[in-house]
Amino acid sequence: MRLHFWKMHGIGNDYIYFDCFDFFPDDPASIAKKLSDRHFSVGGDGVVFICRSEKADGRMRMFNADGSEGAMCGNAIRCIGKWLYEVKGIRKDTLLVETQSGVKTLFIAAEDGKVRSVRVDMGAAELRPAHIPARFAGERAVDVPLTVNGQTYAVTCVSMGNPHCVTFVSDPYAIDLEKIGPAFEHHEAFPARVNTEFVRADARNELTMRVWERGSGETWACGTGACAAAVAGVLTGACGMGEDVTVHLRGGDLSVCVTPSAVFMTGPAAFAFEGDVEI
Secondary structure, X not given: OEEEEEEEEEOOEEEEEEEEOOOOOOOHHHHHHHHOOOOOXXXXXXXXXXXXXXXXXXXXXXXXXXXXXXXXXXXXXXXHXXXXXXXXXXXXXXXXXXXXXXXXXXXXXXXXXXEEXXXXXXXXXXXXXXXXXXXXXXXXXXXXXXXXXXXXXXXXXXXXXXXXXXXXXXXXXXXXXXHHHHHHHOOOOOOOOOEEEEEEEEEOOEEEEEEEEOOOEEEOOOHHHHHHHHHHHHXXXXXXXXXXXXXXXXXXXXXXXXXXXXXXXXXXXXXXXXXXXXX
């Protein structure tokens, strides 16, 4: 079957997008594994199928490069907002997108019919270890010790619809991420695997971050990871509650505001190219 696709990215976190309002493929996991290969196919961090929703403007099904399905992706959902607005012609200032972690509200900033940025209500951060899931005692895992590959890290665990482990380090770019990332991802403390953020606090409300995403490896950006990093910053005193936090990632910057009831993420979304592919 030959299908049209859009290649989009949110500050370098790139996915292949399909219009699935009127159909859904039989084996989305294998499609994601095949098309995500950067040497033999389109290439990307995964594949996103944009589907019809009975309770929102669209529904996201996101599959990582290894074929595993993710419940939520902050950069992908901003791209979906841009796609719904510009391609589907749903010209609303506020869009709703259904995900496996609930319906998210997107606030669209557009100019001359083009989406310039998207602010997403990501919902409240989940800190209870059993609901992340993470195998730590107590009501929260904030700045707790975790030994990985013989080294002990202070970690903070957060779910933003998917599990995150945040650790503050002196220099994220001095870390051998290809070695330590998989060790965190598959650590016994995380029964559903985990996304890991290595974060430096540069100044109050300013963070620099590298991320290892479960199922994809290092990516240039992770929206839910930036949110988790900001939440960890608030919990450990590096960032302020209700204040805008700038998170520097390999692909660019995101702005995150942590409030008691919700986390808001703001950033761009961009088309790279479009084409047709056999699946």
